[in-house]
Each structure stands twice: as structure tokens, then as C-alpha cells.
Amino acid sequence: DIQMTQSPSSVSASVGDRVTLTCRASQGISSWLTWYQQKPGKAPKLLIYEASTLQSGVPSRFSGSGSGTDFTLTISSLQPEDFATYYCQQANSFPRTFGPGTKVDIK
């Protein structure tokens, strides 16, 4: 199985900050990388797929990049509604696997 790691495990940031989250796959996954956002008590929400394609309706302050084993999710200007946990997930092979998540909280 492909193992996914994320760093940092948590980050404290302020509204307006630029935040970059990292995801790494244990082997190459081309661009088959998806990012989800989850708020407490809620279902995950799709943000970005195929490493860099923004899901319809997701604000343009979110962007993704990377290929192979190393990926990033960037929030260009953090908004109050962005405080959440972010998960990456590989879609290259079965079983699909998620990273452990990065929690973004208020500084």
C-alpha cells in the first residue's frame, strides 16, 4: 500500500497569512493526489483533485501543486472559515490511502 505523510501535523496561523501544507507519498503517484478539508463534526469537502485542479465552487485562494511523491496545498490568504483539518489522499492505486491530516488553527 502507498503510505501518505503530511507536515506539519498542525499549524497556527492568523487571518490573512499564507499557509503551505505538505503531503508526501511513499512511492510515485503521478498527479493522482486529492485534497479534502474537514471541519469538526462535518463530512470532508473536496478542494483539489489531480494535484492542482480546483473543485468547482472552491475559492481561488486555495491552490495545489506537485507530482510524483511531493505535493503542496497553499492557502494564499487565510480566512476565518479556513480553520479546519486538511487531508491528502492518493488516487493512484488501491487501496486509496489518506494522510494523517494537518490541522490549521487560529494563532
Next chain:
Amino acid sequence: EVQLVESGGGLVQPGGSLRLSCAASGFTFSSYWMSWIRQAPGRGLEWVANIKEDGSDKYYVDSVKGRFIISRDNAKNSLSLQMNSLRAEDTAVYYCARDALATNRVMDNWGQGTLVTVSS
């Protein structure tokens, strides 16, 4: 509007069985792969299984193979997860999700989840 509503969760003893259901509406159910994903209390997400549009292809995570069965009824717009030989480590919120059109790589809509607790 896409809606996915899970049901069937509850408290079950170790070794017991439970059947989860997911009622889908707002889209052509038979045109999409569907998935189950779970999240243990306070933990991260774990993909469990998915099933092809016509039910002819299914994939599972190793930890549930031989114990869980994913199925669908396209006439009733319904997805199911039959869970047998349940263990304490199966305790989680179980989400059903729709895979994006023409792919099984991206889960673009999720239900609100149903809690399964395995305990004596």
C-alpha cells in the same frame, strides 16, 4: 442537489453484524462509482471500499476484506455496506461518498456519516 444520507449505524457487540445503507438523490446514481470511508473517533480518514457503476467491480482495504461487502441497488438509488465479524477497531463514523463522474479516483460528494460502535 446531490444528497447522500447514511443510516444503519449503532451499537453492536464484537463479532456481530451490521448493515449500513446510503440513500442517494439529486443525481443519476447508476452513472457513478460509490465509496465508503470511515473515521475512528478523533482519528483520520480511512477509505474502506468502492463499487463500480453497475456493481461489477469492487475494491476493499485489506483490514475489511472477507468481512465487509459493498453492494448497490441502482433501481433504488441505494448503496450498502454489510459488515460482519465486527471488531472494536471498526468503531468509526462511516461516510458514503460519490466518486466524480467517469472516474473512481475522486470523491466529490459525501454524506453526513453514521456512527458504528463495536463494544461489549
